[in-house]
Each structure stands twice: as structure tokens, then as C-alpha cells.
Amino acid sequence: MARRAGLRGPLARLPESRPVPAGAACASGARRDPGRGDEVEIGGLNVTPAERRNPRAERTRAALIAAGRRLFCERPVDAVTVDDIVQAAEVGKGSFYNHFTDREGLVRAISAEIRGRIERAVDRANAEVEDPARRVARAVCTYLRFALDEPERAGVLVRVHSGHTSMSAPLNRGLVDDVSAGLAAGRFVVPTLEAAVLYVLGVTQLALVRVVQEPTSSLAVSLSQQMLSLLLRGLGLAGGEADQIAAQASEEIVRQGAYAAAFQDPSGAAH
Known part of the structure; x- marks a missing residue:
């Protein structure tokens, strides 16, 4: 049975107000400007009903x-x-x-599109997975596979990725839920929830940077397996089980690209 998507948060979202050197994408809701009639702002984009139906405007935005x-x-x-x-x-x-209202509005729109692609794939990868350790491993692998399939978009994440680290931030909810479940079940043995969440985020971000630098399957597979094994050990798993989970997730998701199709825009919008 499907449940939370697992790792999302700062690795997939940008802050609402401004880009920062190392950030995350934050979904921006639509809000109406009372001074502009039926126009609404979505992710920094000023959209009128006519524009939403105007192919030329859509091409310009794209x-x-x-x-x-x-x-x-x-x-x-x-x-x-x-x-x-x-x-x-x-x-x-x-x-x-x-x-767009400003450059930051464009950044929000771009990051929201990237976040949506990754979240669809993480949702699919973890749809039938209950074990918190496997969920975290599979989510991390999804990010690294994304860097292989979508190097430009992954490069944007590396450039504008934010350090949103609050445990209460909606951006981090999926990861916090998975780590909390792991602690409650005794799967993870760490000093604090916050320490574990920051640990996972840090390892994943650095692995993503490395794969963006050298987007080859051989590197991504070996790096994901090695870093996941270390990550899971750090969360408290025994060495043999950590190695097994890391190898399975890396093989299925990074090497085989089992959920890579979910990176594509379901609307059929151009790359």
C-alpha cells in the first residue's frame, strides 16, 4: 500500500522567497492579485485565463x-x-x-517542475515498500538516477539547492516521516531525529553533486552502493543487511532505471 514518498524536502525544493547557493524547491501555491482582475500568480508566473489558453503565450513561457x-x-x-x-x-x-514577476519567480517555476518529476519517481519507487531503511535507500537512488537521466535538471538542483533543515518544514516531511518510522521500529539507532535527517540530506546532496560532475552509469552505480552502505550503517543497520539493501536499491533503481519513466512530464510537455 502506498504511503509517504520518502526523501523529498530540501533535495527537491527551493525556498519560497529567494534562491540560495545550495537549495531546495518549494511548491508555490496560486494567489490572486486583487488589482489584476482574474489574473493569478502561480510559482512567480502571472497567469490570466486568456494566457492559459494562448498557445503563443505557452510557447513563450516554455x-x-x-x-x-x-x-x-x-x-x-x-x-x-x-x-x-x-x-x-x-x-x-x-x-x-x-x-514572471522577477527572476526568483522563474527559479520557483523551474524548481517546481523538477521537484514534480522527482517526487513522481520516488512515489512510484516506494509505493509498495514499508521498511523505512529500504524507503530511504530507494529515495536516495532515485535522486542519483535522476542525475543520469536529467543532467541539466539535476545541475539546477545542485546550483540552487537550499539548506532548509527545519524538522517542521513541509519540505522535509517525507524524510522526517521515514526516519521517525525507522526509529520507532528500532530499524534506526541514532542520537536524535534531527541528526539522522541531516545525515541523510548531506550524504544525498554530495552524492548528487558527484554524479552531476561525472554522469556515467558506472560511477553512479558504484557510488550509490558504497554511500548507501555507509549511510545505512550510520543509521544503525548491521553491515551485512546494509550492504544487501544498498546493492538491491542501486541495481534496480540506478543501474536498471526501473522508475525512470516517472521523471517524464505526464502532460507530454516538451523537455
Whole structure:
């Protein structure tokens, strides 16, 4: 029976208000601007009913997102200007502000799209998995497989990933739930919940950075297996079981890409 998605949080979301050097994507809800009639803002995007039905506006928005994604993959957000974005997208500067309130709005829209792809895959990978240790391992492997299949998007995560570390943050709920379940079941033996959550986040982020640097299957498989084995040992599992879980998750998810199809946009939107 499916339950929480497991590892999400900072590895998949950005902060609401601004990008930071190492961050996470935060889903941004829609809000209505009382001064703009039927217009609403979704993820930093000003959207009117007409725009939602306008193919030209949709193409412009897609071009801006694709350009921003390429640029944010290559260099820090603070080093990318709106002028850089519109030049790469080959649209007028006014078109940018027809769609986004500012650069941070574009970052939120891009990161929300990336987060959605990863969360779908984590949900699928852990749909029938109850054991907290296996859930954590499979979620970590999903991130590393994502770096192989979607190097540009993974590069964005590395560039704009945030250090949201609060245990009460909605961004961290899936991981906190899995680690809490592991502690309650005696699967994990660690000093505190917070220490365990930070430990998992740190290991996963560094592994993601390494695979983005060298996106080869051989590296990703060996690295995921080795780091997961160490991670699970650190959470309190015996060495033999940690090795077994790490090897199974790495083989199925990283090498075979069992859930990689979930990275694709179900709407059929262009890459």
C-alpha cells in the first residue's frame, strides 16, 4: 500500500522567497492579485485565463523556462540576469514580465517542475515498500538516477539547492516521516531525529553533486552502493543487511532505471 514518498524536502525544493547557493524547491501555491482582475500568480508566473489558453503565450513561457534551466545549470542564480534569460530564450524583455514577476519567480517555476518529476519517481519507487531503511535507500537512488537521466535538471538542483533543515518544514516531511518510522521500529539507532535527517540530506546532496560532475552509469552505480552502505550503517543497520539493501536499491533503481519513466512530464510537455 502506498504511503509517504520518502526523501523529498530540501533535495527537491527551493525556498519560497529567494534562491540560495545550495537549495531546495518549494511548491508555490496560486494567489490572486486583487488589482489584476482574474489574473493569478502561480510559482512567480502571472497567469490570466486568456494566457492559459494562448498557445503563443505557452510557447513563450516554455522558452523562458528552458533558457533559465540551461543558465541555472551552468552558473549560480545570482550570476544570471533577466537580460541573460531573454537573450537565451530569444524573446523580448517585456515578454519575461508578462509571465514572471522577477527572476526568483522563474527559479520557483523551474524548481517546481523538477521537484514534480522527482517526487513522481520516488512515489512510484516506494509505493509498495514499508521498511523505512529500504524507503530511504530507494529515495536516495532515485535522486542519483535522476542525475543520469536529467543532467541539466539535476545541475539546477545542485546550483540552487537550499539548506532548509527545519524538522517542521513541509519540505522535509517525507524524510522526517521515514526516519521517525525507522526509529520507532528500532530499524534506526541514532542520537536524535534531527541528526539522522541531516545525515541523510548531506550524504544525498554530495552524492548528487558527484554524479552531476561525472554522469556515467558506472560511477553512479558504484557510488550509490558504497554511500548507501555507509549511510545505512550510520543509521544503525548491521553491515551485512546494509550492504544487501544498498546493492538491491542501486541495481534496480540506478543501474536498471526501473522508475525512470516517472521523471517524464505526464502532460507530454516538451523537455
